[in-house]
Amino acid sequence: MDALLQQIFTGLVSGSFYALLALGLSVIFGMLGVVNFAHGAFYMLGAFGAVTVLDTIGVSFWLALVVVPLVLAVLGMVLERTLVRRLTSLDPLYNFLLTFGLALILQDLVRLKYGVSSQPYSRPDLLQGSFNLGLFTYPRYQVFVLVFSIVVSVAVWLVLSHTRIGMIVRASTERPELTSALGVNVGRWVTPVFGFGVALAGLAGVLAAPMRAVNSEMGGDLIIVIFAVVVIGGLGSVFGSVAAGYLIGMLTAVGNFYVPALSQSLVFILMALVLLLRPAGLFGREESMS
Amino acid sequence: MSKMRKLGALVTSFAVGGTLAACGAGGPGEAGGAITDDKIVLGVITDLSGVYSELAGENAVEAVRMAVEDFQAKHGDDAVTDTIEVISADHQNQPEIANTKAREMYDREGADAIFDVPTSSAALAVAGVAEQNQKLFFDIGAGTTELTGAQCNPYTYHYGYDTYMLAQGTGTTVTEQGSENWYIIYPDYAFGQDMNKSFVNAVEGAGGTVVQSDATPFPNDNFSTFMTKAPGLDPKPDVLGTMQAGGDLVNVVKQYNEFGLREKGIDLAVGLMFETDIASIGVEPLAGTLFTTAWFWNLDDRSREWADKFKERTGSRPTFDHAANYSAATQYLEAVQRAETDDADAVNEELNGLEFDDFFARNATLREGDHNLEHDSYLVEVKQPDEVEEDFDFTKLVETIPAAEAFMPVEDSGCEMG
Numbered sequence: 256m257d258a259l260l261q262q263i264f265t266g267l268v269s270g271s272f273y274a275l276l277a278l279g280l281s282v283i284f285g286m287l288g289v290v291n292f293a294h295g296a297f298y299m300l301g302a303f304g305a306v307t308v309l310d311t312i313g314v315s316f317w318l319a320l321v322v323v324p325l326v327l328a329v330l331g332m333v334l335e336r337t338l339v340r341r342l343t344s345l346d347p348l349y350n351f352l353l354t355f356g357l358a359l360i361l362q363d364l365v366r367l368k369y370g371v372s373s374q375p376y377s378r379p380d381l382l383q384g385s386f387n388l389g390l391f392t393y394p395r396y397q398v399f400v401l402v403f404s405i406v407v408s409v410a411v412w413l414v415l416s417h418t419r420i421g422m423i424v425r426a427s428t429e430r431p432e433l434t435s436a437l438g439v440n441v442g443r444w445v446t447p448v449f450g451f452g453v454a455l456a457g458l459a460g461v462l463a464a465p466m467r468a469v470n471s472e473m474g475g476d477l478i479i480v481i482f483a484v485v486v487i488g489g490l491g492s493v494f495g496s497v498a499a500g501y502l503i504g505m506l507t508a509v510g511n512f513y514v515p516a517l518s519q520s521l522v523f524i525l526m527a528l529v530l531l532l533r534p535a536g537l538f539g540r541e542e543s544m545s
Numbered sequence: 546m547s548k549m550r551k552l553g554a555l556v557t558s559f560a561v562g563g564t565l566a567a568c569g570a571g572g573p574g575e576a577g578g579a580i581t582d583d584k585i586v587l588g589v590i591t592d593l594s595g596v597y598s599e600l601a602g603e604n605a606v607e608a609v610r611m612a613v614e615d616f617q618a619k620h621g622d623d624a625v626t627d628t629i630e631v632i633s634a635d636h637q638n639q640p641e642i643a644n645t646k647a648r649e650m651y652d653r654e655g656a657d658a659i660f661d662v663p664t665s666s667a668a669l670a671v672a673g674v675a676e677q678n679q680k681l682f683f684d685i686g687a688g689t690t691e692l693t694g695a696q697c698n699p700y701t702y703h704y705g706y707d708t709y710m711l712a713q714g715t716g717t718t719v720t721e722q723g724s725e726n727w728y729i730i731y732p733d734y735a736f737g738q739d740m741n742k743s744f745v746n747a748v749e750g751a752g753g754t755v756v757q758s759d760a761t762p763f764p765n766d767n768f769s770t771f772m773t774k775a776p777g778l779d780p781k782p783d784v785l786g787t788m789q790a791g792g793d794l795v796n797v798v799k800q801y802n803e804f805g806l807r808e809k810g811i812d813l814a815v816g817l818m819f820e821t822d823i824a825s826i827g828v829e830p831l832a833g834t835l836f837t838t839a840w841f842w843n844l845d846d847r848s849r850e851w852a853d854k855f856k857e858r859t860g861s862r863p864t865f866d867h868a869a870n871y872s873a874a875t876q877y878l879e880a881v882q883r884a885e886t887d888d889a890d891a892v893n894e895e896l897n898g899l900e901f902d903d904f905f906a907r908n909a910t911l912r913e914g915d916h917n918l919e920h921d922s923y924l925v926e927v928k929q930p931d932e933v934e935e936d937f938d939f940t941k942l943v944e945t946i947p948a949a950e951a952f953m954p955v956e957d958s959g960c961e962m963g
Contacts, residue, residue, distance in 0.1 A: 261773050262770055265767075269767045371599055466800065468791075468793070468796050468799070472596075508769065512770050512774060515762070519765075
C-alpha cells in the first residue's frame, strides 16, 4: 500500500509538468484555435533560459523562476504578432505547420549553440535533501515542484474565474463568436494570452532544469504526451487539462511500477478510449468542439 | 515538353550511372594490381548531427585524418601511395541511411574501408554491405556483440568495445568487490536489452544476484518510480546498474541523487559512459561512480601525448571512440603498406590475427576467429570534484582488465566465418 501511495505521489510530481504545459496549450488553443506545436520548444527554452542566466550573469534558480517566463512571454507575444496572427484566419493546419517549423528551428538553434550533450544545472541549496512525509521520505525539490505547480494552477484558475480579465478569456475561450457578439474585443486579448501560455511552458522548463536532462530534445519528446493529455482533458477546457495532467502523471507512474513495458502506451490507450467514448474529452463539453 | 525533358533526364542519368558502374566493375578487378585508382579512400560513417555527434561525430573524422597525416609523415616517399582521402557521411543513426551511405562509399566513391558507425542496428547494416562488397569495415561506435557473433563476417572488425566487455569490467569487478545484489534498469531497445543480458551473465558469473531488472521506456525523463522502488526490493540491492545512455542517463543520475540512494547504501554503476556524459551531469553527482571504458585520454603519457595533439586540432579532449578511430585507421594503413595493395583480401591477411600495441589498444590482438579486437580495458571511477584538473579530466583508473579476460572468449562468440 505504501508503495502504491508513493507511486501516486511520484505521478503527481511528473503530472505537475504535464499540468503546467497542458494548461498553457489549452489556453492558447481555446483563445486562438491554434494547436501550438512549438510548446515543447518553449519548455526547452525555459530550461535553457535557467541555465543561461545562471552561467552568464549568475541569476539564481529563484530569480530565474520569474525572469525566464517573463522573457518567454515577450518572445511569445512577438511571435504571435509577427507570425501566428497572419495565419489564424486560415485553416488551423497552417498554424500547426508554422509552429511545427518554429519548434524545429528553435531546437536546431539551441543545438547549434549548446551542442547535443545535456547542460548541467544543480538544485538550489535550499531544496537539497528530502522531506519526511510520514509514510515515506521524498526529495525536497520534487515536493516543491508539486506544491508550486498546484499553486500556479490554482492561481490561474482563480484569475480566470474571479476576475474580469479571466471572465473575458474564459468566455472567448469557450464561445469566441458569442463573446464578440456581446461587444467584447476578443482580439485585444489574443496576444497576451499567447504570451501567457508560452510563459507557462517556460516556467515548466525552469522547474525541469534541476531534475531533468537539459538538452535540445527535451521538449520534442514531451510534446506528444502533452497533446494526449490535452485531448484526454478536453481541448480548450482549462480545468480538464490540469486535471488530466495530474491523472496521466499518476497513471504513468503506477504503470511504470507494475508494468514498465506498457507504461508509455497507457497514455495513448487512454486517449483512444476517451476519443471513442467521450470525444470531447473527460472534462470538455460537446458544444465547445464545434 | 517538361514531362519529356524529365524523362530525358531520367534516361540520361540511368545511362551515365550504368556506364560508371561498368567502369567501377572493370577497374579494380585485376589481381595483384597494387592500389586501385592510385589512391586509398577511408570512409567514416558517423552521427554528424544527433545524440552521438559529440562522443563520435566530426571529431571521429578528424581522428582518421590525423591517422592519415601521421602515416604519410612516417612513410614519406616510401608510402604505398601518395594519395589518401578521407570522406565522411552522416547516417543519423538510421540503419537504412547507413546502408545507403555504405553502398555509395564502396561503389561510387571508391572507399577501401569504412570506420566508426555508432548505433548497433546501423553497424550491422554496414557489416552486411561490407560482406557483399568484400570491402573492409571497422566498427567502433556500436557495442553489439552480434558483430562478432552470429552476424560476423570476414570483412568486418569490431574495434574497441562491446556490451560483453562493459559488463565484464563493471559487473564482475563490482560484484567481486562485495556488492552482490544488483538492481538493473535498461532502456527497452536492442542496446539496452543486450546490455542487460551481458550484465546479468557477468554478475551471476561472479557469484552475485540480480534482484530485479526493469526495462524502462525510451526515451524517458522520469525515473522516480524506479528510484523509489529500489530500496524496497528484497533483498535490498547494493548497487543500481543503469544501462541508459545520453539524456536518459543524465535523468537517471539526477534522480538517483535526488532520491538519495547512495545515502541509502545503494551504489551507482553505469553501463556505458563517455566524458561528454560526465560533462553534462557534472562531476559532483557522479563522483565515485564506476564504469568500464576502452580507453581514456589521461591513462598515461602515451595517451596524453596523443590527446594533446588531438586537442590542438579540435579544441577538446578525445573520447575513446575518437582514439579508436585513429588507431583503427592507422592499423589499416600499415596493413596496406605491408601488403603493398589495397585489395581487401590481401589486407585482411595482414590484419587477421595481428598482434600489436599502440597508445589506444594495449596487448592487442585482432582475433582470427571472430574479428574482435582484444585489448586491455579499464575499470575507472569518476573523480572527486577537487581532483579534476581540467575539462574532461574526469576519470581515474581503478583496475586494468587484461586483454585476455576483457572480451568474450572466441569459442563462446558463436561466430562462424563464412
